[in-house]
Amino acid sequence: METLRERKKQRTRDALLRTALELFVTQGYEHTTVDEIAARVDVSQRTFFRYFAGKEDAAFFVPRLTEEHYVEAVRRRPPEETPLDALRRSVMDSWDTIEQAIESYVPVELFLRTYKMIEATPALFAARLRRQAETEEEIARIIAEREGVDPDTDPRPRLVVAVFGAVIRVAERHWSVGEDFSTTAIRELTASYLDQVGPALAGNWRAGGTRPHPAAAPSTPA
Template identity: 45%
Template sequence: MSTAREVSGLAGLRELKKQQTRDALIRAAHELFVSRGYETTTVEEIASAVDVSERTFFRYFAGKEDVVFALQETVEELFLTLLRNRPAHEPPLAALRATLEQVLERVGESVAAVIPIDLHLRMWQLIETTPALIAVQSWRSLETEEQLARAIAERAGTSVEDDQRPRVLVGAFFGVLRIAMQQWGQSEDATVTGAMRQARSFLDHIPSVFEPGWAPQTQVSPTS
């Protein structure tokens, strides 16, 4: 008769095996997407690369879109957690920027156990340059931005129902960030440093774009 400890141990091994299979599917999918393209890669090819059936793939993911954004969800959860832990006295925009810096510094910790960081970054670039994935990313971002707006409102002692500013700020911040990442996605610099440099160069303009009367500016490459 099995003891409670043996049953618990077997359950733990099953969960570990499930996690390993899920991670292997993510890794194989990302490798295929980056090397062959998202549209041309099939679920059958992803499953075959891990030596499992398509039925097994669908136990873990609803489809290709789901596996594309599996690690993005981890990063989004990290962003929300870190934002909530920022110092209470920090202004909202400064808190968002500091959180972004923290996320990009720690992104390796969140994804390295599943895929190499360079593969994650190349996948990020693929998302930002694939029309079908850009559309999905935009739709998914709405929910994340709502959560962040509520977190900003809570920090400020207000609510998104009574105060429009948290949603406006988060919308502006992530709208600018999306443009920055799309530009970065078209570059050959698939590094965290390159992504952060591009993000900073765009986010630096947020305060000035609301000032009346724009003076001409000389464009400076963020990679210089």
């Protein structure tokens, strides 16, 4: 059972987090200082650093929660699913449960605006790509363990995770610049993009479905 002191600490952390994100999305990450965040909550700068290592830590607090949520979803998938099915169902099912987890810290609407802010801030976008690479490596090792292969000698776990991750990034990027900035929109867009993976990799893109055989290509005159 939580003590009064623990609840007070959580309230302070949540107030600092929400204030930081609101300032980041309204006036810009680079134009917001730790002193300003702390002053808005009426605490000292030292108190801010008790909860967060810095501004970047605050900016990625909720995204880190969603990453951990997804990784755990992959771990729980039934072993009879193929790797790609396990990844797809993990991300789609996560959208059904992650909102409640986010709401325990900040409003979902603020989280979505924060995501857009991260995409538009070069320093944070670079940090996000680094974090995604680390998460993909963790997931690749989970997939390798599920399938009983060694990821250091078998490239398939990293390949399937890399392809899947690239599709998710494309969907998220298009969603972030669209007009419907909701969780329903990103969920539906993600599903539609994942549906295109097979056809995009193996299908014939040309109108009419015809493609000349390499042997039929005209030779270059001597």
